[in-house]
Amino acid sequence: MTCEEILEAVFPLLEYTELANCMLVCKQWRDAAQDDHLWKSFCSKIWPSICKQQSPPTSTYYLFFRTYYKKQYETLPPPKLTFNDLEFYIDILVDGKILFSDVVPGPDFQKIPPPEIGDVLRSHIEHPKYKLILPVEPRFTIHLCDTVSFSVFVERKDTKKVACLLNKSIFHNVYRTSYRALGFDEYLDFFSPLNLFVNLGVRAWISLLFMDYSNEAANDIFAIEMDFSYAAKSEDEVLWLLDMLDWK
Template sequence: MENEFPDEVLKSVFPLLDGKDLVFCMLVCRQWREIAKDDYFWKCICSRKWPSICKQPPVDANYKKLYLTFSKPQKIQRLPVPRLTFDDLVFYIDMWLEESLIFSQAIAGCTLRAGLQCAPHGIPDILAAHLRSLDCILMLEVEPKLSIPTGPAITVSVLAHRKDSNKMACIINKSTFDYIDGSAARALAYEYLRFSPRHPFISDIRAWMSLLFLYKGASVIEVFGIEIDFCDAARSETEILWLLDMLDWK
C-alpha cells in the first residue's frame, strides 16, 4: 500500500479520527506511520478529550505521549500476599441483652474463617444465597442456640488479638443491633473501624456484626450463627487480611 494515497488526503483525514483509529493507522504502512507521528493529529484528539489542556498546554507538550499514557485501560492489580493470616488472629466477642451477658467467647481466626458447617433448615432464600456466595465469610455457629426476645436492646463488642505482634485492636465497641432484616433473618450492628495513623487517608469503613436467626414465635428469635464482615471495602480473604493489618493495633 506504499503511497497509495497522497499525503494531503491522509493529512485531511487523520485529524478527524479518534485515538484508537489513529493508532491502527500507524500499523498500515510506513507512509501512514510517518504521517501519523505528527503531533498535530494527536493534539486534535487531545483537544476533544481534554479541551482545557490545549488552551494552556504544558511546556514542550507531547500530545501523542499524553494520549497514549492516559487512555490506556487500567490494569487490575492483584494485592500482594498479606503479612497477616487468620491463624495469627483471635477474636473476642461479647454480647449483652440489656445489661446481662448472654454470649462471651474467644474465637480463633481460622475457626471464623471456616464458617458454618451446616445451616439449619428453614432459613430464608436470601440468607441461603448469601451463605453460598464466593465472598470470604467470617462466621461462627452458635451452640447451644440463643433464644432472645426481640424487644430489649442487644449490644456487642469485638476485640481482636494478633499473635504475630502480641497487639490488640478494637473492631466493635458496644454497638447495638438496631436493624433487623426480617427477609434475610439477620440482625445487624456496625462500627467504623479505627486505622493506624500510618494510613491517614483510610476512613469510613465499617465492621458489621450479624446475628443469624430463625423466628421462634412472634417476639423471640433463635440465634444459630454470628457473622463479621467488612463489605464496605473487603470481600476476599486477601482484602480482609490487608484491612485488618491496617487497624490501629496497640
C-alpha cells in the same frame, strides 16, 4: 542534618507507594509523609486540573489521592497475616447481662451453613462476598424488645497487640425477611493511612443470624457474622485490612 531535614529531602524523591510504606515506620515518618505538597505533586501527574485552584477540592490533596486512586490497583500481594495468627474476643450482652462471651481462634470462623436453614439464609451465606461466620453452640434467643450490645476485639498472637473492631455498640436493625439482626460501630482506625484497596470510612459490620422458623417475638440465633462490606471482599483483603488496624 536533623531527622526532619533528612525526611524533607528524601520524601519528595519517592513514589507514592514508597511514601505509603514510609508511613508504617513511626508517627514522625507518618506525619512527615502526609505533607500535602507531596500529595499535590502526585495528584498533578494524574489529575492536573484539580491542582489549578488555590485549594484542593477536598480538605487536602492527600485525602483526594487516598480516596480516588485506590481503584488503580488490580491485585494484592499475599497478606502478611493469616487467621491462625488471630484471636477474636466477642461479647454480646442483653440489657447489660452476658448472652455470649468467648475467645475465638481465627480458624474457627467458617462459611458452612447448617443443613436446616432455608434458601434465603443459604443464599446470603454462600454469596461470594467474604464473611466471617461463627456457628453458635449452644444457640441462644433474643427478643425484639431486648437491647443487645456487642464488642469485638482482635489480638495478634505474634505481637500480643489488640485492635478494636466494635465496642459496646447496639444492634440497629432486625431484618426479618433476611433473618438477620445488623449492627455496626464508628469507622475503624488504621495505622496505615494509605493502603492498596481500602477507601475512607471503613466499618466492621456484625450480624446475628437467626433461623427462619423464628417467630415475631423471639429469634433463635445460630451464628454470628462479621464483614467489612465492599471494603474487603476476599479473605486476602480482610487479612490486609486487619493487618493495617491501629494495634495497641
